[in-house]
Amino acid sequence: MAKVYINNIAAFLPNNPVSNDEMESVLGQIGERPSRVRRIILRSNKIKSRYYAIDPATGMKTHNNAELTAEAIRRLGTQGCNLNEMELLVCGTSLPDQLMPNHALMVHGELKISPCEVVGTAGICLAGTMSLKYGYLSILAGESRNAVTTGSENVSSLLRRQHFTDEIESRVKQLEERPEIAFEKDFLRWMLSDGAGAIWMSNTANASGISLRVDWIWQNSYANELAPCMYAGADKLADGSLQGWREYAARTWLDESIFTIKQDVKLLNEKIVEYTITKSLQKLLAAGKFSGSDIDWFLPHYSSDFFRERVAAGMAEAGCSISQEKWFTNLSSKGNTGSASIYIMLEELFNSGRLRKGEKLLCFIPESGRFSTAFMQLTVV
Numbered sequence: 001m002a003k004v005y006i007n008n009i010a011a012f013l014p015n016n017p018v019s020n021d022e023m024e025s026v027l028g029q030i031g032e033r034p035s036r037v038r039r040i041i042l043r044s045n046k047i048k049s050r051y052y053a054i055d056p057a058t059g060m061k062t063h064n065n066a067e068l069t070a071e072a073i074r075r076l077g078t079q080g081c082n083l084n085e086m087e088l089l090v091c092g093t094s095l096p097d098q099l100m101p102n103h104a105l106m107v108h109g110e111l112k113i114s115p116c117e118v119v120g121t122a123g124i125c126l127a128g129t130m131s132l133k134y135g136y137l138s139i140l141a142g143e144s145r146n147a148v149t150t151g152s153e154n155v156s157s158l159l160r161r162q163h164f165t166d167e168i169e170s171r172v173k174q175l176e177e178r179p180e181i182a183f184e185k186d187f188l189r190w191m192l193s194d195g196a197g198a199i200w201m202s203n204t205a206n207a208s209g210i211s212l213r214v215d216w217i218w219q220n221s222y223a224n225e226l227a228p229c230m231y232a233g234a235d236k237l238a239d240g241s242l243q244g245w246r247e248y249a250a251r252t253w254l255d256e257s258i259f260t261i262k263q264d265v266k267l268l269n270e271k272i273v274e275y276t277i278t279k280s281l282q283k284l285l286a287a288g289k290f291s292g293s294d295i296d297w298f299l300p301h302y303s304s305d306f307f308r309e310r311v312a313a314g315m316a317e318a319g320c321s322i323s324q325e326k327w328f329t330n331l332s333s334k335g336n337t338g339s340a341s342i343y344i345m346l347e348e349l350f351n352s353g354r355l356r357k358g359e360k361l362l363c364f365i366p367e368s369g370r371f372s373t374a375f376m377q378l379t380v381v
Contacts, residue, residue: 005201006211008081008199008200013194022056028161046304047336049332051195051335066103068196069150076198087147092149093153093154125369128342139202149198152339199343201214218374222373281320290360292315292322301342305332356380357380359379360379
């Protein structure tokens with residue numbers, strides 16, 4: 001069997017970091033007074049800084065999604081990767097710049113490198129992980145000798161003030177009377193940010209320095225059991241189903257509010273740990289995929305520090321406790337960048353000088369869009 005190695009990892013975070021106190025001025029204030037939800041959310045998620053593809057002076061965008069992704073890939077070039085020798089490019093994102101052409105083709109066009117196989121993967125947080133899995137499987141099957149895979153988000157394109165309608169403004173103002181309404185509309189505005197990551201994978205390890213051997217990547221969906229939880233381009237009906245933007249446009253003039261990202265916070269709190277952690281780990285352990293005692297580094301992608309202890313409890317319930325001394329996350333400094341988050345975490349740890357030969361990394365990537373989850377094991381070589 002061929003083996004697959006991660007040899008280089010790069011990340012691109014646009015512009016300067018934005019502090020908690022600067023967020024609303026960069027994104028733009030909605031309504032007549034500052035958001036009260038913001039302080040509640042930030043106190044819970046413990047994010048201290050994040051990055052936006054926005055010029056703070058003008059409020060205009062500085063990069064689109066394809067440009068963010070291309071910048072991350074170019075940083076692989078500065079690390080010594082010959083981008084013109086790339087055989088496969090796989091790009092995953094939640095929010096491409098357009099419906100068509102697909103995001104990966106736009107990135108390839110932005111790079112202006114040699115022809116290669118190009119594939120785009122869709123989803124939310126798992127979009128970047130599934131692009132990595134496609135690259136891994138292609139090399140494993142002997143279809144490619146190398147691949148570049150990416151995860152990227154330009155969510156600020158939907159969070160800027162000018163994209164919020166009067167209808168959303170009125171809902172946000174209802175915070176004092178009905179906080180759950182404001183939470184649904186305003187919640188993700190203080191949770192999400194921009195960034196891109198890129199990985200160079202190959203069928204050979206680095207001649208010097210470290211590589212990460214990909215041992216396995218596992219993904220599982222629970223969409224058959226639970227209703228949608230996070231969504232955009234749709235409206236959630238009373239029965240929990242989604243009415244897509246096409247049907248919405250058919251019954252009323254297409255309103256930009258349909259493209260606002262929304263989160264069913266109640267469903268998230270009730271089910272995210274049970275399904276993406278406990279049930280999933282129980283399956284993996286029963287299949288003999290790994291043992292918690294073998295893991296040296298645990299890289300969890302969670303959206304908020306609010307979930308940290310709940311993730312630990314869910315792992316313990318599954319019989320897979322991993323000491324929090326072994327956890328690595330940069331959520332507080334880099335923000336929640338969705339499908340790019342696992343890339344941005346791996347990039348910082350990989351280039352930190354802290355990894356040692358033989359150490360095993362377990363990566364956890366949940367997706368609340370319609371509950372699904374992924375785990376990945378890597379070994380330092």
